Amino acid sequence: MTLGGMAPRTPYPTALTDKEWALIAPSGPPATPGGRPEKYPKREILNGILYLLRGGCAWRLLPHDFPPWQLVSQDCWRWQQDGTWQVMHAQLRGDVRGAAGRHRPPRAGLLDRQSVKTAETGGAAAFRRTHRSRGAHGISSSRRSDGAWPSWSRPRVCRTATAPCRCWTSCGTGFPACA
Numbered sequence: 001m002t003l004g005g006m007a008p009r010t011p012y013p014t015a016l017t018d019k020e021w022a023l024i025a026p027s028g029p030p031a032t033p034g035g036r037p038e039k040y041p042k043r044e045i046l047n048g049i050l051y052l053l054r055g056g057c058a059w060r061l062l063p064h065d066f067p068p069w070q071l072v073s074q075d076c077w078r079w080q081q082d083g084t085w086q087v088m089h090a091q092l093r094g095d096v097r098g099a100a101g102r103h104r105p106p107r108a109g110l111l112d113r114q115s116v117k118t119a120e121t122g123g124a125a126a127f128r129r130t131h132r133s134r135g136a137h138g139i140s141s142s143r144r145s146d147g148a149w150p151s152w153s154r155p156r157v158c159r160t161a162t163a164p165c166r167c168w169t170s171c172g173t174g175f176p177a178c179a
Contacts, residue, residue, distance in 0.1 A: 009065050014050045016043060027091040029084050040067040048072040 016024065021043050028042050048066040052059065062069040079085055094104035 012047070012051055014054045015047045016050070023092065023095065024088055027084075027088045029079060029082065040071065042075075045072055045075050049076050 024046070025043070028046075031038055045067055048062055048069075049072060051066065052062060052072070059069045059073045062072060066072065090105075093106075097106070098104050
């Protein structure tokens with residue numbers, strides 16, 4: 001492919017084949033009418049996105065034979081916002097389901113959740129403790145009504161030789177976190 005007057009390059013392993021592009025192209029975003037002609041083909045922008053997804057590199061590390069990384073990043077974000085990715089996914093899912101002899105759109109869904117057993121007095125209640133008020137006499141709770149821990153009463157974490165422990169006061173191990 002030539003890109004901006006460059007010589008043709010060897011395609012990357014992540015590049016779309018002609019057959020793959022023929023499946024995806026109809027569900028891609030159309031060019032805006034009345035605007036300036038596109039400088040880079042959508043296929044090359046999509047190849048740049050696929051290169052980044054497969055390679056796991058940063059946008060700025062996109063090789064120079066792709067369109068500019070800013071344009072690739074902007075189009076990727078724009079396609080996410082306008083639903084282009086969802087349209088492409090639905091189209092391809094329908095093609096796969098149709099080829100398998102099933103209905104194109106799924107007729108049923110399944111939601112699954114995992115149950116996790118917790119301690120009997122787990123959560124924030126396990127660490128709740130009463131402290132003497134700093135200015136008044138009597139006992140007051142260190143837990144605020146909005147559920148956040150006051151900065152002066154957050155449990156300190158220290159690691160002893162046997163296991164980690166949460167200390168409200170110095171545990172005597174000599175660790176800086178417990179002082």
